[in-house]
Amino acid sequence: MSTQPLSGTLLDEQVRLSLEELSQFCSAGNEWVVALVNEGILDPLGNSPGDWVFVGSCVSRAHAAQRLEHDLGINLAGVALVLELLDEVDTLRSRIRRHNLDR
Numbered sequence: 001m002s003t004q005p006l007s008g009t010l011l012d013e014q015v016r017l018s019l020e021e022l023s024q025f026c027s028a029g030n031e032w033v034v035a036l037v038n039e040g041i042l043d044p045l046g047n048s049p050g051d052w053v054f055v056g057s058c059v060s061r062a063h064a065a066q067r068l069e070h071d072l073g074i075n076l077a078g079v080a081l082v083l084e085l086l087d088e089v090d091t092l093r094s095r096i097r098r099h100n101l102d103r
Contacts, residue, residue, distance in 0.1 A: 015055065016055065017056075018053065019044075019050075022054045022059065022062065025059055030049070033062065039076045041076070041080050041083060042058050042062060064086075068083075
């Protein structure tokens with residue numbers, strides 16, 4: 001059995017990235033990141049692409065969008081829906097955990 005080392009980058013919410021930096025981090029074009037914003041997948045701070053600032057969680061969300069798009073062939077509208085549903089599942093799981101702890 002062969003094992004491959006895990007690799008990755010951890011980013012906390014204090015990290016701030018520009019459109020260019022997020023695009024480079026995802027090995028994608030600026031147009032793709034803009035499309036993610038237009039679909040509501042990413043929610044940057046700022047009013048226009050030149051002013052946008054992305055927090056660390058945007059990197060993992062963008063990577064999730066890439067996997068859904070490339071690995072499963074889902075278009076960006078579908079990616080937005082899948083990520084929204086996954087967010088709802090996480091919220092419900094958190095509520096269940098809190099409810100179980102309150103007992």
